[in-house]
Amino acid sequence: MKKNFFQFLAKINKAVLPSYSKKGLDLSKASKLQMAIIGWRVFVTKNAID
Numbered sequence: 001m002k003k004n005f006f007q008f009l010a011k012i013n014k015a016v017l018p019s020y021s022k023k024g025l026d027l028s029k030a031s032k033l034q035m036a037i038i039g040w041r042v043f044v045t046k047n048a049i050d
Contacts, residue, residue, distance in 0.1 A: 006048040013041055 017037055025034065 003048065003050070006044055009044045010048045013044055017041060 017040075020030070020034060020038060027035075027038075030038070
């Protein structure tokens with residue numbers, strides 16, 4: 001159940017949130033909002049894989 005929920009969230013994240021790797025964002029120059037989005041995507045992806 002938990003894995004399915006996070007897989008669903010990952011699909012929503014992919015559709016809605018920006019992809020900073022495609023934009024070539026430098027993490028040392030990222031704003032706090034950009035770092036929060038990156039952290040959220042990592043958290044959801046990690047839980048969707050487990």
